[in-house]
Structure formats: structure tokens, C-alpha cells
Amino acid sequence: MQPPYRVLGPCQALRTDDGTEAALRGARLRALFTALAAAGGRGVGTGALIDQVWADTGPAEEHDQDRTAALQALVGRLRRALGREAVAAAPGGYRLAGDADAVDLYRFERLAAEGAAALAAGDPAGAAALLDEALGLWRGPALADLPGRDTDPLVVRLDQRHTQARRDRFAADLALGRAAEVLAPLAALASVHPLDEPLQALRIRALRAAGRPSEALAVYERVRTGLADRLGTDPGPELRALHAELLTDGAAAPTEAPAKARPAALPARLTSFIGRDDELGALAADWDALRLVTLTGPGGVGKTRLALEAAETYQDGPVHLAELASVREESTVAAAVLSAVGARGTHVWHRASAAEGDRDDPFAELVEHCAGRRMLLVLDNCEHVVATAAALAETLLARCPGLRVLATSREPLGVPGEVVRPLGPLPLGMALRLLGERGAAARPGFSVGEDRGAAEEVCRRLDGLPLAIELAAARLR
Incomplete structure (x- = not known):
């Protein structure tokens, strides 16, 4: 049974009188409900509620009377939405009626702790049931409707415990002999x-x-x-x-046949990966089901970085990266990919040879090399050679059943069976996190909290594009 107050994702609430879902209309009303729910039945002072509900507008001057009156009006609206008894007065403020277990985040923490205890006690089946119930309470980011969630310590704590619960759930599966089933989602996490x-x-x-x-x-x-x-x-x-x-x-066991080891074919990343966790998890979980995935979006949105991080989670064979940005002629695409998969030790592919251009099947050598092998081929920056990249991908996928292709392009390849994953700008919270981390690397001691309004304006003006934010952060030197 779901708890009546839910803030592990977009907020939801059930009315106290008839159990129907309450209509929480308006960002400020949802923020007030989330702030009260996050307290788990404890009272929250008027000043603290004002700071939380209006966190995106900067601090009020000593919480002026207008802001206090606005809060009182919001409390009245919340009582009408939830039922008059749902919001009670508390010394100096308000509280949400009910115990902590009526709020999904506190029920999650209880169930996760019980699941961890069962796992430690040698009961993986019981742990799995408890952890499934706990993880099933999550519907999205914690306290999603709270304006200041990105700097809220409760959000940090919940994210850490969510990761711990997922880790414990995998450990329970491992103890139950299900190692093969958890490899892909475990790699993604x-x-x-x-x-x-x-x-x-x-x-x-x-x-x-x-x-x-x-x-x-x-x-x-x-x-x-x-x-x-x-x-x-x-x-x-x-x-x-x-x-x-x-x-x-x-x-x-020297006679044991070695397991398939993936060579280190991907370039090392010099910075942390920020802001595409959901997209990465979806890609890592779908390797068994998908043959061709194309990440699309404008330049600088982070297609290549996401592709490299996702490729690291592929475990069924080697990964080969074909960087097509420097390929100038469509006739040289096949040669570039041949070099990437190691079919040619040395090959100058910036200019196609006459012999290659005259072949009836420009992809024959690639098919010969890839047929019968299991591998992931990353085709990076396909947009300027999209026609040939599409033909190459379609040919290889049709004739090499063990091959999977992950492409990045500003437009889809248009190949049958292609799954297109468009990437948009980073959400503001992630954009601020990226600016803060890269900015601190460029100028030690930098924090977006120094002037959050200015930092948000920078991220908005840069349209939330990761590359633009990283370039701006570098200028902080």
C-alpha cells in the first residue's frame, strides 16, 4: 500500500477524508507540501518554510509581512486540498499531520534499513522483498518540487541511501545465485x-x-x-x-578458458560524468534488446561523452570507437571504420584509393571482419557523412548478427530498427552542478553558492549545453 504523502518524485498526496488524490495546483503549493512532508510530521517554523518555498527568488528581507501573508494563504489552500485536519499548527509554524511512515521518503528509509539488516542476517530472499518495496516507492528525483533541492542536505542523504538500497538489492540477487541477471544493471549503476x-x-x-x-x-x-x-x-x-x-x-585453474575481456579501446576521460544518469542507465540496461541506438542533439549537448560512458557498460565483447569528425569524404567512411575495428594495422583513410572506390561492395571487408564476432561499434559524429554512415550501419547489422552500433549525430541515421535517443539541455540543477565542479577545478574555492543568481543566469544564457558551460567554467581562471 502506497503512503498517502509522496515526494520521491513529483509530489502526490491523498486526501485525509476520502482517500482520493488531492489536486496540488501551482508550484508554490507543491513546494509547501514537499517542505512539510520532508519534515515527517515534525513542525517547521514559518521562516524556514518561507526560505524553502521561495528559495528560487533569493532571501526575503527579514521575511516581510507580504511573504508571511502569502505563506498563510498557501497553508489555507493546502488544507482545502488535503483536508482541514491534514495541516496542523505547530509552535511558530506548521506540520503535516500523521507519523513519518505516512511519507514515502521515511517509509523508504525504514524499509531499506530493514532490508539491509535482513541481508546482513543471511536472509537474501527477505532482503530482496523489503528492498523491492523500498525501491518501488521511487518515481523520480527526491523532493522534485522543492525549489532549493539541489543544495538540500536531505536530498544528498536520500540519493546516497537510494544508491545503497540498489547496491543491497544487487547483493541479495548475487547471494541468491542470480549473478548473470544483474551484470547489466549493476554495470550501469x-x-x-x-x-x-x-x-x-x-x-x-x-x-x-x-x-x-x-x-x-x-x-x-x-x-x-x-x-x-x-x-x-x-x-x-x-x-x-x-x-x-x-x-x-x-x-x-590454469586450464580454464579465459572469459571475454574487453580491450581498453576507449579514450580515458579526464573529468567526471555529470547530468545524464537516467539516459546512461537506460542505455546500459538495453544492450541485450537493441541493435542500433542513435544519440541525437545539437552540438555541445554531450552526445559523445554519453556514448563513451555507455560504451564502458557494454560487456559482451570488445568496443571499437570510430571517430568520424575528421573524415572529410563519404567514400572514406568504411576505411575509417576498418581502422577503428583493427582490421587494418595501418591505413591512410583521409583520401580514398581508386581501388576502394571501384568496389561493388564498399563494406565487404568490414563485413568479413565483423561477421561471427560480438562487438559494440561506436560511430561518433555522423552528421556530415550521415548517408554513408547509415548505409554502413544497415549493412553491418543485417550481415553481422553479433554486432551492435551506438551512433552520435545531429540527425537520425534513418535505418530500420534504429532507436533514437534525443538529448536536450541539462536541467538547471545539473547545469549548476557541472558549473560548480568545473569552476572549482579552474579556480580553487569557487562555489555557485557565492552568487547563485549569477550562476543560474550563466547556465540559462548558455542554454544548458554542457560544452558551453565547461568552456565558461574554464574562464574563471
């Missing part, structure tokens, strides 16, 4: 949290349990390198012990 050592350890254990020790060792090496590059630290005791176990397993 691990790619979003590359420095979460317990999560990475769980992924390595799942690969090991699924009979893929070589991939487990490759993941460990990527984690070790990431920790060294970003934090200047070594893996902790849990990861080091797991690494030693993997090496011991390999030494004890």
Missing part, C-alpha cells in the same frame, strides 16, 4: 558511481560468480586507475583482498 568502492567490489564479485574472471580483473584495474587519477589513493582493503582472490583463482 557502477558507471554512474565509479569511485564507490563497495559497489565496484559487488560488480567484480558478480563477474567472478558469472564465470567472467578476466572481465572482473579488468574492472578492478579500471577502478584502481580511476581512484589514483581522481583521488590520488589506492583501493581499500576490500577491493585489494578481492583482487588477490581473483589472482589466486587464476593460478589455481
Whole structure:
């Protein structure tokens, strides 16, 4: 049974008198309801409510009488929407009637804690049931209707506990012998949290349990390198012990056929990945179902970066990146892709040879190389050679059943079976986070909180485009 007050996603509420869904119309009314629900039945002072409900307009001058009167009017509207008894007076403010379990975020925290306890007690089936109920309460970002959610410590706590609950749920599946089933979603979550050592350890254990020790060792090496590059630290005791176990397993079974290991064919990223977690998770979860996915959007929206992060989650074979931005003639596309997949050790493809141009089937050599192999081919920046890129993708997908293609382009390829995933601007909260992180790298000590209004204006003027925001952040030096 769903709790009557829901703020794990767009806010929803049930009336106290008849149990029907309340009509919460207007951003300020939804913000007030969310602020009260977040308190879990505790009283919230008038000043604190004003700060939360009008967080997007800057601080009021000592909470002037107009703002206080506006809050009182909102409380009246909320009582009419929920039922008069739903909002009670509290010393110096108001509270939402009911206990904490009437609010989905507090019920989530209780169920997640009980699930973790069941897992620790050796009851993975019970843990799975509790964690499924807890995770089923999430419908979107926590406190989505609160204007100041991006800097709210409760949101940070909930996001951390959400990740922990997902991690515990995967651990329960692993304990129940379902390692192969969790590899794809676990890889997606691990790619979003590359420095979460317990999560990475769980992924390595799942690969090991699924009979893929070589991939487990490759993941460990990527984690070790990431920790060294970003934090200047070594893996902790849990990861080091797991690494030693993997090496011991390999030494004890020298005749075991090696698992498919994906070569490091992708360029290393020098910055963290921000703002496309939902899109990344969707891509990582769909590798088994989709043959061709095209990420579309304007220049600078982050298509290439998302493609590279998504490609890291592909585990069924090698990944090959064909960067087509520097290809100037459509007749050289096939040669560029041949070089990318390693079919030609050395090949000058900026100018097509006469022999290549005369071939009846310009993709024959590619088909010969890719047929019978399982791999992911990333075709990056297809827009200026879209006709040939589309023909190449259609030919390879039809004749190489183990191949999958992830393309980036400002327009779709138009190939049968293509799934188009358009990327839009970053939401304001993510844009601010990106500006803050990149700005702090350029100018130590920088924080968007210094002048949030100016930071928001910068992000709006740059249309939320990640590349434009990163270039602006670099100028903070």
C-alpha cells in the first residue's frame, strides 16, 4: 500500500477524508507540501518554510509581512486540498499531520534499513522483498518540487541511501545465485558511481560468480586507475583482498578458458560524468534488446561523452570507437571504420584509393571482419557523412548478427530498427552542478553558492549545453 504523502518524485498526496488524490495546483503549493512532508510530521517554523518555498527568488528581507501573508494563504489552500485536519499548527509554524511512515521518503528509509539488516542476517530472499518495496516507492528525483533541492542536505542523504538500497538489492540477487541477471544493471549503476568502492567490489564479485574472471580483473584495474587519477589513493582493503582472490583463482585453474575481456579501446576521460544518469542507465540496461541506438542533439549537448560512458557498460565483447569528425569524404567512411575495428594495422583513410572506390561492395571487408564476432561499434559524429554512415550501419547489422552500433549525430541515421535517443539541455540543477565542479577545478574555492543568481543566469544564457558551460567554467581562471 502506497503512503498517502509522496515526494520521491513529483509530489502526490491523498486526501485525509476520502482517500482520493488531492489536486496540488501551482508550484508554490507543491513546494509547501514537499517542505512539510520532508519534515515527517515534525513542525517547521514559518521562516524556514518561507526560505524553502521561495528559495528560487533569493532571501526575503527579514521575511516581510507580504511573504508571511502569502505563506498563510498557501497553508489555507493546502488544507482545502488535503483536508482541514491534514495541516496542523505547530509552535511558530506548521506540520503535516500523521507519523513519518505516512511519507514515502521515511517509509523508504525504514524499509531499506530493514532490508539491509535482513541481508546482513543471511536472509537474501527477505532482503530482496523489503528492498523491492523500498525501491518501488521511487518515481523520480527526491523532493522534485522543492525549489532549493539541489543544495538540500536531505536530498544528498536520500540519493546516497537510494544508491545503497540498489547496491543491497544487487547483493541479495548475487547471494541468491542470480549473478548473470544483474551484470547489466549493476554495470550501469557502477558507471554512474565509479569511485564507490563497495559497489565496484559487488560488480567484480558478480563477474567472478558469472564465470567472467578476466572481465572482473579488468574492472578492478579500471577502478584502481580511476581512484589514483581522481583521488590520488589506492583501493581499500576490500577491493585489494578481492583482487588477490581473483589472482589466486587464476593460478589455481590454469586450464580454464579465459572469459571475454574487453580491450581498453576507449579514450580515458579526464573529468567526471555529470547530468545524464537516467539516459546512461537506460542505455546500459538495453544492450541485450537493441541493435542500433542513435544519440541525437545539437552540438555541445554531450552526445559523445554519453556514448563513451555507455560504451564502458557494454560487456559482451570488445568496443571499437570510430571517430568520424575528421573524415572529410563519404567514400572514406568504411576505411575509417576498418581502422577503428583493427582490421587494418595501418591505413591512410583521409583520401580514398581508386581501388576502394571501384568496389561493388564498399563494406565487404568490414563485413568479413565483423561477421561471427560480438562487438559494440561506436560511430561518433555522423552528421556530415550521415548517408554513408547509415548505409554502413544497415549493412553491418543485417550481415553481422553479433554486432551492435551506438551512433552520435545531429540527425537520425534513418535505418530500420534504429532507436533514437534525443538529448536536450541539462536541467538547471545539473547545469549548476557541472558549473560548480568545473569552476572549482579552474579556480580553487569557487562555489555557485557565492552568487547563485549569477550562476543560474550563466547556465540559462548558455542554454544548458554542457560544452558551453565547461568552456565558461574554464574562464574563471
